[in-house]
Amino acid sequence: MLDLIGFKEEFVSQCRSTLYESGEDDMKVEERKVNKAQRGVLNGVLFRKEGLECAPTFYIEDFYKAYRDGTSITDLSHEAVDTAIRSMGMAGFLARDSFEMLGDPGKLRVRMLNRGRNKEYLKGIPCLELGCGFVFIAEIGSGEYGAVITDALLKEYEMTVDELFDTAISNTAERFPAVLQDLGESVISDPGECRNLLDPETETAPAGAGPAFVLTNSRFFWGAGALFYPGVISRISKLLGDFYVLPSSVHEFILIAVEDQDPQQLADLVRSANRSVVKDSEVLSDDLYICESGRLNRVSFGGVIPECSAHVC
Numbered sequence: 079m080l081d082l083i084g085f086k087e088e089f090v091s092q093c094r095s096t097l098y099e100s101g102e103d104d105m106k107v108e109e110r111k112v113n114k115a116q117r118g119v120l121n122g123v124l125f126r127k128e129g130l131e132c133a134p135t136f137y138i139e140d141f142y143k144a145y146r147d148g149t150s151i152t153d154l155s156h157e158a159v160d161t162a163i164r165s166m167g168m169a170g171f172l173a174r175d176s177f178e179m180l181g182d183p184g185k186l187r188v189r190m191l192n193r194g195r196n197k198e199y200l201k202g203i204p205c206l207e208l209g210c211g212f213v214f215i216a217e218i219g220s221g222e223y224g225a226v227i228t229d230a231l232l233k234e235y236e237m238t239v240d241e242l243f244d245t246a247i248s249n250t251a252e253r254f255p256a257v258l259q260d261l262g263e264s265v266i267s268d269p270g271e272c273r274n275l276l277d278p279e280t281e282t283a284p285a286g287a288g289p290a291f292v293l294t295n296s297r298f299f300w301g302a303g304a305l306f307y308p309g310v311i312s313r314i315s316k317l318l319g320d321f322y323v324l325p326s327s328v329h330e331f332i333l334i335a336v337e338d339q340d341p342q343q344l345a346d347l348v349r350s351a352n353r354s355v356v357k358d359s360e361v362l363s364d365d366l367y368i369c370e371s372g373r374l375n376r377v378s379f380g381g382v383i384p385e386c387s388a389h390v391c
Contacts, residue, residue, distance in 0.1 A: 085141075107124070109124075113198055118198065122137060193212065208306050251308065257298075258293050260275070290333070293333055302362055305331055323368065341368070345365070
């Protein structure tokens with residue numbers, strides 16, 4: 079069994095051989111370090127072809143996991159090359175689509191990250207501080223495709239940072255509204271068919287609901303940021319009163335009413351799940367949070383720190 083470095087060398091070598099054998103010897107394979115949100119610095123393998131802007135990128139760490147699980151390097155190199163060739167065949171379409179989106183502020187949206195886990199990645203990227211270590215970044219996107227707005231790209235929009243996030247947050251809240259569901263109901267039923275307790279707006283949680291709830295967005299993807307949509311915290315506070323906030327993943331929060339709960343047990347639950355259930359790339363935070371009187375704070379067991387920004391909450 080090769081280590082990561084040995085695997086990378088053999089994988090890249092076989093990718094080059096596979097390209098030559100398939101008649102794509104004008105396609106080049108390059109190696110570089112790539113900084114990814116939630117994952118840090120990865121070993122990237124890029125496939126380039128002269129005259130094309132599209133450069134499909136794969137990460138050695140992903141293929142190495144498959145190799146350790148029993149897939150041969152030969153099969154993995156063929157998979158990478160086949161995928162790269164197909165992607166380049168769509169390069170013209172993707173380039174036109176990306177160009178059209180670039181000038182459309184209606185395609186701006188936000189995504190929430192933990193600043194501490196993404197310190198290097200966030201360099202050169204405009205952020206909106208949400209408090210408690212969370213930030214919004216903006217991206218231009220359609221469906222699952224999204225390109226992060228960098229400081230350089232922001233100049234293309236001729237917007238201020240405040241204007242960028244006002245537009246992106248408004249778009250996101252409208253297109254992917256917040257969804258609050260009873261956790262038990264969402265586990266035993268299709269989440270897409272469960273009641274959204276925020277629609278219509280009510281003063282108290284329905285009888286029999288709780289004590290735990292899941293908060294996400296309408297696409298159930300990168301939905302934890304829905305907590306910071308305008309007015310969402312105040313609406314949930316009307317339903318639940320004061321509540322604990324458990325960062326289940328970047329996709330959702332678990333909310334539990336404060337009454338009769340042990341915060342230490344909840345914090346231990348979060349940390350245990352992050353190490354045994356949640357993918358490392360989807361871990362949001364190891365901390366437990368509490369929302370009291372509509373204000374979000376981090377539980378420190380010696381007090382609470384720090385308050386949430388008033389910009390969104």
